[in-house]
Amino acid sequence: MTTKKTAGVEDSYQIEGKxxxxxxxxxxxxxxxxxxxLRDQKKIMGVKCPACNTxxxxxxxxxxxxxxxxxxxxxxxxxxxxxxxxxxxRYDDKHLPRKAPFVLALIQLxxxxxxxxxxxxxxxIEDVRIGMKVEAxxxxxxxxxxxxxxxxxxxxxxxxxxxxxxxxxxxxxxxEPAEASTRKGGKPDMSKPVIIxxxxxxxxxxxxxxxxxxxxxxxxxxxxYKCWKAGAAMVHVHAREDGxxxxxxxxxxxxxxxxxxxxxxxxxxxxxSAVGMGKTAEQxxxxxxxxxxxxxxxxxxxxxxxxxxxxxxxxxIDYVFENTFxxxxxxxxxxxxxxxxxxxxxxxxxGLDNTLMIGKQGIFSDPMNFNFVWGVAGGQQxxxxxxxxxxxxxxxxxxxxxxGVGMDQYPCxxxxxxxxxxxRVGLEDNIRMPNGALAKGSYEQVEVAVNIANCLGRPVxxxxxxxxxxxxxKR
Amino acid sequence: xxxxxxxxxxxxxxxxPDYHDWRFQNMLxxxxxxxxxxxKVTFDMDKGIRTIITCSDDMFDARTISDNGITDVVGAxxxxxxxxxxxxxxxxxxxxxxxxxxxxxxxxxxxxCKESQGESRRMISNLAxxxxxxxxxxxxxxxxxxxxxxxxxxxxxxxxEHLAKVVVRSRANGKKNPYGRENKIVSEKDVLNxxxxxxxxxxxxxxxxxxxxxxxxxxxxxxxKEFTKKPVWITGYGSCMDRYFLGDRDIASNFSLKNxxxxxxxxxxxxxxRKDVQVFELSDQAAHQxxxxxxxxxxxxxxxxxxxxDDGGMxxxxxxxxxxxxxxxxxxxxxxxxxxxxxxxxxGQAGKRQVKGAKRAVAQAATGGAGQHxxxxxxxx
Ligand SMILES: [Zn+2]
Ligand SMILES: [Zn+2]
Numbered sequence: 070m071t072t073k074k075t076a077g078v079e080d081s082y083q084i085e086g087k088x089x090x091x092x093x094x095x096x097x098x099x100x101x102x103x104x105x106x107l108r109d110q111k112k113i114m115g116v117k118c119p120a121c122n123t124x125x126x127x128x129x130x131x132x133x134x135x136x137x138x139x140x141x142x143x144x145x146x147x148x149x150x151x152x153x154x155x156x157x158x159r160y161d162d163k164h165l166p167r168k169a170p171f172v173l174a175l176i177q178l179x180x181x182x183x184x185x186x187x188x189x190x191x192x193x194i195e196d197v198r199i200g201m202k203v204e205a206x207x208x209x210x211x212x213x214x215x216x217x218x219x220x221x222x223x224x225x226x227x228x229x230x231x232x233x234x235x236x237x238x239x240x241x242x243x244x245e246p247a248e249a250s251t252r253k254g255g256k257p258d259m260s261k262p263v264i265i266x267x268x269x270x271x272x273x274x275x276x277x278x279x280x281x282x283x284x285x286x287x288x289x290x291x292x293x294y295k296c297w298k299a300g301a302a303m304v305h306v307h308a309r310e311d312g313x314x315x316x317x318x319x320x321x322x323x324x325x326x327x328x329x330x331x332x333x334x335x336x337x338x339x340x341x342s343a344v345g346m347g348k349t350a351e352q353x354x355x356x357x358x359x360x361x362x363x364x365x366x367x368x369x370x371x372x373x374x375x376x377x378x379x380x381x382x383x384x385x386i387d388y389v390f391e392n393t394f395x396x397x398x399x400x401x402x403x404x405x406x407x408x409x410x411x412x413x414x415x416x417x418x419x420g421l422d423n424t425l426m427i428g429k430q431g432i433f434s435d436p437m438n439f440n441f442v443w444g445v446a447g448g449q450q451x452x453x454x455x456x457x458x459x460x461x462x463x464x465x466x467x468x469x470x471x472x473g474v475g476m477d478q479y480p481c482x483x484x485x486x487x488x489x490x491x492x493r494v495g496l497e498d499n500i501r502m503p504n505g506a507l508a509k510g511s512y513e514q515v516e517v518a519v520n521i522a523n524c525l526g527r528p529v530x531x532x533x534x535x536x537x538x539x540x541x542x543k544r
Numbered sequence: 545x546x547x548x549x550x551x552x553x554x555x556x557x558x559x560x561p562d563y564h565d566w567r568f569q570n571m572l573x574x575x576x577x578x579x580x581x582x583x584k585v586t587f588d589m590d591k592g593i594r595t596i597i598t599c600s601d602d603m604f605d606a607r608t609i610s611d612n613g614i615t616d617v618v619g620a621x622x623x624x625x626x627x628x629x630x631x632x633x634x635x636x637x638x639x640x641x642x643x644x645x646x647x648x649x650x651x652x653x654x655x656x657c658k659e660s661q662g663e664s665r666r667m668i669s670n671l672a673x674x675x676x677x678x679x680x681x682x683x684x685x686x687x688x689x690x691x692x693x694x695x696x697x698x699x700x701x702x703x704x705e706h707l708a709k710v711v712v713r714s715r716a717n718g719k720k721n722p723y724g725r726e727n728k729i730v731s732e733k734d735v736l737n738x739x740x741x742x743x744x745x746x747x748x749x750x751x752x753x754x755x756x757x758x759x760x761x762x763x764x765x766x767x768x769k770e771f772t773k774k775p776v777w778i779t780g781y782g783s784c785m786d787r788y789f790l791g792d793r794d795i796a797s798n799f800s801l802k803n804x805x806x807x808x809x810x811x812x813x814x815x816x817x818r819k820d821v822q823v824f825e826l827s828d829q830a831a832h833q834x835x836x837x838x839x840x841x842x843x844x845x846x847x848x849x850x851x852x853x854d855d856g857g858m859x860x861x862x863x864x865x866x867x868x869x870x871x872x873x874x875x876x877x878x879x880x881x882x883x884x885x886x887x888x889x890x891x892g893q894a895g896k897r898q899v900k901g902a903k904r905a906v907a908q909a910a911t912g913g914a915g916q917h918x919x920x921x922x923x924x925x
Binding site: 083126153156164185 | 606664666667677693695791
């Protein structure tokens with residue numbers, strides 16, 4: 070202690086003192102568990118009230134809403150969370166853990182019912198926003214306080230598929246026949262990139278089924294772009310009129326094609342040569358010649374192509390999809406002559422055999438690209454052994470991808486990915502996510518496909534790799 | 545009635561940034577003597593003051609059991625003495641319980657605080673937080689009020705411009721209050737250009753460091769005429785404590801204030817505060833709290849505090865004509881300062897600030913960061 074003369078009152082003194090008291094403070098049994106778990110295991114724990122389902126962080130012994138004893142109702146929380154509120158402390162003081170300015174935020178951890186206060190760092194103050202995702206950074210050494218979480222920082226954004234691809238070595242073609250033989254032996258090359266295609270619309274999926282179905286060219290461009298961002302190398306397109314009807318109008322199809330290419334120049338576009346119900350052969354192929362897309366679908370069999378209630382067998386739409394040998398031959402030739410690689414659509418083994426038979430004329434350039442389509446009413450439903458039989462019937466250098474109508478979509482693409490094939494998703498085939506919820510767009514299904522590839526350790530093909538693999542013309 | 549207690553006399557010293565050459569004992573004595581002189585109250589154990597309630601804070605006084613330093617000057621030796629270690633407004637609630645229960649019938653209620661004594665009032669409020677979860681993060685009443693400000697301003701469309709209005713008006717009103725702290729008169733532009741303190745609060749949005757003391761003589765209805773010709777009545781008191789952890793409560797909701805006001809209004813028989821009350825004194829420790837507490841006591845529409853300021857609500861309802869806590873009262877004493885202003889208004893002694901024909905007034909105050917504990921009293925002429 071010191072004394073100091075008071076200005077203006079020269080015979081008075083002010084005592085300059087300091088209050089300081091070392092102390093021990095029992096954290097309580099509930100608090101102790103929180104503290105030691107944080108310190109020793111770097112885990113953040115809360116308690117969940119079984120009566121009102123509130124998850125309390127920091128934990129406590131009793132829920133003050135319903136007086137339920139919750140001391141043992143421990144739940145582990147994620148170390149990531151969301152900023153619910155924040156202030157920027159711009160003054161310095163001795164009780165503050167950081168030099169000003171620093172951000173003090175209310176952060177709600179994933180799984181917690183309420184936010185708690187902590188420091189937010191490693192980002193510019195101007196960039197702090199309510200709603201931003203953050204993650205805990207644990208202290209290297211214990212502090213005996215909540216600062217065992219040293220601070221929170223912005224959560225690492227999951228690296229985009231494009232960033233992942235930029236970091237890995239680009240795929241180069243290998244000896245194809247050797248690959249075909251390992252494929253038959255059931256030992257596909259998992260290092261070969263998997264091409265993800267998004268079929269944005271088809272001819273029949275309408276907005277009342279899923280509001281994300283694009284109709285206008287700019288809507289196609291936007292959806293296509295989202296799919297490319299999510300990891301698709303190719304989109305498959307049936308152009309629509311403003312009202313949603315499938316169209317064979319050259320100008321409209323070109324406008325749609327160009328809109329996609331303008332928005333996302335590298336993306337591969339595969340146009341449908343089926344277009345929609347009731348189109349003539351001329352209407353179906355002339356637009357392909359007019360636009361000369363990277364790729365176009367080529368159908369291999371005249372078949373029923375209806376809509377039938379799978380549970381009752383009741384027929385809603387009875388329609389024959391005409392694809393004669395002549396059309397297979399003529400469309401195939403015209404496509405190859407115009408530098409448009411056919412995507413050969415096989416709805417069953419017969420379609421594949423038709424292609425091999427007519428292909429003896431030497432119409433198709435290597436590598437041929439097949440798409441196994443499952444679940445069309447008139448084609449076959451997805452069966453794993455049917456898939457393998459078709460795969461084993463492919464010519465040596467051929468590629469295969471697959472798509473399935475409705476809930477066949479996810480099992481069939483997963484099987485294809487396991488077997489070294491490629492994957493097609495999109496609202497043309499299925500409007501839902503694996504959990505049955507409506508997909509927010511084809512891009513959300515692309516994300517599922519990327520997930521499948523990630524699970525199997527297969528790289529997702531860039532557009533350049535996809536062009537190499539499928540033998541498309543260079544961009 | 546009978547369920548009311550009388551405020552017979554009040555005294556205070558001027559709110560001041562730093563009474564460096566006054567002990568807080570002196571500050572109290574300056575309030576004690578005028579009350580004794582005015583009311584001729586004695587310390588006779590049969591008819592005089594037998595119970596004294598004091599309000600002070602250990603940390604600001606830099607000694608625990610802070611009342612120990614002042615019991616002599618407030619006449620508390622050899623008789624009952626209780627210390628209110630919470631917002632002073634609760635001392636009135638405590639006195640009310642004491643008198644209406646018949647425990648005693650005359651009470652001297654005194655309080656003091658020298659915010660200037662501590663090196664940092666923020667460090668003091670930091671100590672209000674637990675040593676594990678909150679204190680190490682540097683939480684104090686200012687940065688916690690700032691978190692509330694962000695949430696409330698978003699909810700009630702209160703802007704930086706609104707807060708500037710509140711500050712300008714507080715200082716202008718404070719100038720008219722002979723006991724008001726001397727502050728620089730500022731323009732809205734000055735406020736808007738002043739430095740940020742703890743976003744979205746600027747330094748000027750927070751009440752300044754202030755030293756102050758007050759005294760009040762309270763008694764039962766029956767004995768009021770012994771001490772004054774014109775008592776002012778306390779007819780209602782209500783309080784409510786919200787949860788401790790900030791994340792556990794909706795800090796923009798006024799939950800505890802609404803509850804406190806409801807109880808006080810029920811006790812005083814107030815149905816619609818907008819019609820039944822002519823003066824409101826709200827403890828705006830930070831500028832955003834003026835419209836926020838106005839919503840809480842029921843004179844601004846829920847979620848429309850910004851619009852309420854634009855519509856002239858502060859004038860229409862005679863809010864904080866004293867300058868409010870924002871003009872400068874120490875922590876814990878804002879509620880007593882509010883009650884004193886209500887007393888002046890209801891007894892016709894408010895000078896330039898006088899609201900003509902004021903019959904009823906409401907004083908409100910909060911303890912803890914972001915208004916965790918709230919209390920409301922109703923006073924009547
Ligand atoms: Zn509960
Ligand atoms: Zn199609």
